[in-house]
Amino acid sequence: MDLSTILLTIVNKMDGERTIYAGYHLLRGKRSGQTLQDVEYYGVKSFFGILPKLSMEQFEEAVRQLEQAGYLAKNEDALAFVTEKGRIRVDQCPSCQFNGWDYRGREWMFFERLSLIVQTVSNIGAGERSFMPIQKEQAIQDFVKALLVKQPISEPQFAQSIANELKRSIVQSGMDELQKTILTHRLSGFRMTGWTWDQLADQLKRNSFDIRLLFIESLHRLLTVIHKSDDFPFLRKVAADVKVTSYLTDSSVKTKQLFERGMSLEEIAEARNLKCSTIEDHFVEMSINDPQFPLTQFVSEEHAADVIAKVNELGTRRLRILKSEFSTLSYFQLRLILGARTGGNR
Structure with missing residues (x-):
């Protein structure tokens, strides 16, 4: 890869x-x-x-x-x-096997939490309570402290339970042996520091950039298994808030709220002091992500059906081509139709 x-x-x-x-x-x-x-x-x-x-x-x-x-x-x-x-x-x-839409870079946050947990439990289990945390970010440290504060982290059974969950989730994820090596060698423990990207590249005879890609995919595989199963209760806590819960941008959410209050596109643009074209982008985003989007408030059902039929006939979603076929429809209307009728799994 x-x-x-x-x-x-x-x-x-x-x-x-x-x-x-x-x-x-x-x-x-x-x-x-x-x-x-x-x-x-x-x-x-x-x-x-x-x-x-x-x-x-x-x-x-x-x-x-x-x-x-x-x-x-x-x-x-x-x-x-x-x-x-x-x-x-x-x-x-x-x-x-990437899942960028759901994780959007937040898989790194999951690994930072996991690596600090493994380092902490490993050191305390070995009787070492003073060590330099592998993760410096305060938010990561605070999360790990809050998660571990009520856990029996000095007991061997606790460390073993984490190890068991991690091993089983790795196996179920289907990642290959190379990815397993990369993932596990990035972890730190008692008197053992995780390998750098350059060390991995040198050992595995791979480009460090490619190794990072394999690492990202392995985290996506791992997170998918953790989120879909109840067999990993501790790892699910580690993965809290890693998966995106709303696919709309923050700005689009605000537009959606105003629209649901009965405001028109133009009124929303004025109220938010934004260009109408920006609000149009928000509506298109809503049409893509909301199966209940009220498309017929903007274009007739007949026009929507005709556009989708033409998309299937021509095998294209290029707006310029569709505009030449439907001159009475605006680009905005065409984008809404494509979003509502071809977005996601629709």
Whole structure:
């Protein structure tokens, strides 16, 4: 697994309808209206926000590698598409098990909590009550203190119960042996410090960036198992608030609240001192994420059905093409239809 492979998979899903930089914004988790639409329209939720610190230089290097290999190309409109050779390569790539839409970088918070817990229990179990915490962030330390304060952390049975949960969850997650090695070697214990990325890269003969990708995927696999099962009561406490509970941006939530009070789009824009186009983005976000969104308040059911029929006929969601087919509908109305009728699993 590497960045080039992930990017090729994303471009293949977008099927020549977006520029290459749509992939960049997706991987960084940009919460713009366009990126949030792309997430739903093209079924790329799993990759959303998995690399929030991805640099443009790293991204463009991955693009160059794909172009030089003949896997990726761009048309006259600068839209990126996968070549026939690239499609063969995509079919050969193992499937990724990311869940960026649900975790959005918060998987790191889970691991920081877990690593400090393992370090604390390990040291106290060995009779060492004075040690340098592996995690410096106060919020992480406060969380761990609150979680462990009423636990019998000096008893061997407690440490063993955590170890058992962790072992079983790792096995059930389906992560491969390489990921198990990376995950466990990042943990610290009594007189034992977790390995750095460079140490892992040197030992495993892998690029450190690729190792981080494998690590992120392993955390997503682990969290998915923990959240779906009641067999890991302690780890579920460690994973508290890691999974996103609302898929709307904070600003969209405020717009939604005003809309539910009966305010129009224009009234909301005035009340919030925002451009109408920004409020439109919020409504599109709502249409994507809310199965009960009242689409017919903005466009007739007949028009909505006609647009979706045309989408299926042409095999495209490109707004410019759809606008040429439905000149009486605004871009905003088209975006709402696509969001409400093709967003998520609808």
